[in-house]
Amino acid sequence: MISHQQLVIDPKKRGFHIITHDILSAIDLPQSGILHLFIKHTSAGITINENTDPDVCLDFESIFNKLIPENLPFLKHTLEGPDDMTAHVKASLVGSSLSIPIINYKLALGTWQGIYLCEFRNRGGARKIIATIYQ
Amino acid sequence: MISHQQLVIDPKKRGFHIITHDILSAIDLPQSGILHLFIKHTSAGITINENTDPDVCLDFESIFNKLIPENLPFLKHTLEGPDDMTAHVKASLVGSSLSIPIINYKLALGTWQGIYLCEFRNRGGARKIIATIYQ
Amino acid sequence: MISHQQLVIDPKKRGFHIITHDILSAIDLPQSGILHLFIKHTSAGITINENTDPDVCLDFESIFNKLIPENLPFLKHTLEGPDDMTAHVKASLVGSSLSIPIINYKLALGTWQGIYLCEFRNRGGARKIIATIYQ
Numbered sequence: 001m002i003s004h005q006q007l008v009i010d011p012k013k014r015g016f017h018i019i020t021h022d023i024l025s026a027i028d029l030p031q032s033g034i035l036h037l038f039i040k041h042t043s044a045g046i047t048i049n050e051n052t053d054p055d056v057c058l059d060f061e062s063i064f065n066k067l068i069p070e071n072l073p074f075l076k077h078t079l080e081g082p083d084d085m086t087a088h089v090k091a092s093l094v095g096s097s098l099s100i101p102i103i104n105y106k107l108a109l110g111t112w113q114g115i116y117l118c119e120f121r122n123r124g125g126a127r128k129i130i131a132t133i134y135q
Numbered sequence: 136m137i138s139h140q141q142l143v144i145d146p147k148k149r150g151f152h153i154i155t156h157d158i159l160s161a162i163d164l165p166q167s168g169i170l171h172l173f174i175k176h177t178s179a180g181i182t183i184n185e186n187t188d189p190d191v192c193l194d195f196e197s198i199f200n201k202l203i204p205e206n207l208p209f210l211k212h213t214l215e216g217p218d219d220m221t222a223h224v225k226a227s228l229v230g231s232s233l234s235i236p237i238i239n240y241k242l243a244l245g246t247w248q249g250i251y252l253c254e255f256r257n258r259g260g261a262r263k264i265i266a267t268i269y270q
Numbered sequence: 271m272i273s274h275q276q277l278v279i280d281p282k283k284r285g286f287h288i289i290t291h292d293i294l295s296a297i298d299l300p301q302s303g304i305l306h307l308f309i310k311h312t313s314a315g316i317t318i319n320e321n322t323d324p325d326v327c328l329d330f331e332s333i334f335n336k337l338i339p340e341n342l343p344f345l346k347h348t349l350e351g352p353d354d355m356t357a358h359v360k361a362s363l364v365g366s367s368l369s370i371p372i373i374n375y376k377l378a379l380g381t382w383q384g385i386y387l388c389e390f391r392n393r394g395g396a397r398k399i400i401a402t403i404y405q
Contacts, residue, residue, distance in 0.1 A: 036234055174380075224330060
């Protein structure tokens with residue numbers, strides 16, 4: 001049994017944002033299954049990481065900016081600004097989907113795990129995520 | 136209900152290649168479900184990214200080459216040439232599988248999203264992908 | 271039909287470790303389906319890569335250390351030591367879950383593919399993985 005639901009995440013500033021609560025407040029979890037999340041964009045991604053210290057999100061942004069620096073002289077896809085092509089690469093590094101087991105009506109996340117929206121554009125706008133549950 | 140089908144992608148030169156059409160022309164999509172793609176190789180990967188400007192694929196190749204440079208002096212797994220170990224790491228960075236929701240007989244991709252085959256070897260040969268549909 | 275099972279992987283030293291056998295010896299595979307693996311941690315990851323030459327695992331560790339160096343001066347999340355924040359980023363680069371097709375009672379891995387546990391902490395301890403089978 002598979003059901004899909006489209007969620008819209010309000011615009012966020014460039015960076016890494018914990019959205020576990022936004023996801024959970026929008027969907028009903030069955031007793032057992034898998035939650036699959038798919039982001040319909042190529043310059044934002046989703047990943048799972050530390051859910052407590054806000055510095056982790058800030059450090060993620062700093063390290064990703066160092067890893068994929070803007071204004072590399074050899075880039076060709078530059079029409080939309082220096083944050084565009086780098087956003088595409090960052091999005092593929094973290095990925096566009098997540099699958100999380102559902103056990104006893106809850107996501108079976110570890111104690112420190114939260115769901116991140118990774119906004120890689122300076123002005124990315126609202127982001128659409130399809131939440132699919134199979135049970 | 137789960138069904139598997141093995142696809143063979145013709146040899147491609149090193150780089151990032153949009154294969155959305157190759158995938159879609161080989162499989163039948165149900166009304167609702169998930170398409171899972173799994174590449175059976177360790178020096179090629181699959182990811183989702185921008186489907187329109189060919190410069191994006193070229194820039195991906197340039198940035199990945201800068202990110203994981205060849206001929207690092209400390210590498211040990213060098214018997215098959217300088218593109219071998221780097222290909223393994225690049226493959227794990229993009230990943231070996233994708234899951235995409237199927238809604239109304241179509242992949243629920245965003246407007247700008249396409250499926251990429253990422254060929255990280257200089258001469259990688261044909262690549263096998265298992266397409267699994269669950270509905 | 272979905273079933274979950276929690277596996278505990280014994281503590282491993284920092285680095286990349288092939289755990290295909292640990293996984294397969296703990297679970298029963300159906301004739302056809304998908305195996306989903308989810309690691310409940312934010313400083314270790316799982317990926318698929320080369321299963322034969324042990325040098326590949328060593329080179330992975332060297333390249334990841336070069337890619338995400340420790341002691342970057344701008345980091346804020348440093349209380350638990352220099353291997354902590356870097357471990358978080360590395361974990362998101364490889365990802366926290368894998369999905370592998372099951373065909374004829376076997377994982378449909380390519381000839382050279384194995385499952386890696388990527389331990390990014392100096393002393394990570396035992397790691398929990400949820401193995402979910404859907405068929």
